[in-house]
Amino acid sequence: MAMRLSEQQREAALAQLDGWSRMVGRDAISASFRFTDFNQAFGFMSRVALMAEKLDHHPEWSNVYNRVEIVLTTHDAGGLTDKDIELARFISRIAPDGSMAAL
Numbered sequence: 001m002a003m004r005l006s007e008q009q010r011e012a013a014l015a016q017l018d019g020w021s022r023m024v025g026r027d028a029i030s031a032s033f034r035f036t037d038f039n040q041a042f043g044f045m046s047r048v049a050l051m052a053e054k055l056d057h058h059p060e061w062s063n064v065y066n067r068v069e070i071v072l073t074t075h076d077a078g079g080l081t082d083k084d085i086e087l088a089r090f091i092s093r094i095a096p097d098g099s100m101a102a103l
């Protein structure tokens with residue numbers, strides 16, 4: 001089973017992940033995305049969903065029209081693991097330039 005990341009590991013991982021921030025009050029990271037319209041947002045979500053199935057690691061997320069909010073944490077481990085970092089990297093890689101919205 002995936003192990004929670006040490007403080008040192010999460011600092012190092014987060015330093016490489018633009019646009020993702022640690023949440024206050026829970027061991028998770030989050031990011032927000034804004035697309036041109038719902039079609040673009042849902043296309044993005046579909047690609048994330050396929051990867052989530054492949055990794056057997058699934059996001060907590062919500063969508064309102066062109067916005068998508070994503071929270072990553074590992075429920076089985078009760079916090080952040082390398083699986084979250086792996087999925088976050090994939091998401092950042094496929095997100096169109098400029099779609100990661102500053103909160």
Ligand SMILES: C[C@H](O)[C@H](O)[C@H]1CNC2=NC(N)=NC(=O)C2=N1
Pocket residue numbers: 056057058059073074075076077
């Ligand atoms: C049985 C199955 O492998 C587990 O429930 C997986 C599925 N997807 C998951 N996704 C996330 N984010 N955390 C988990 O602990 C998790 N566990």
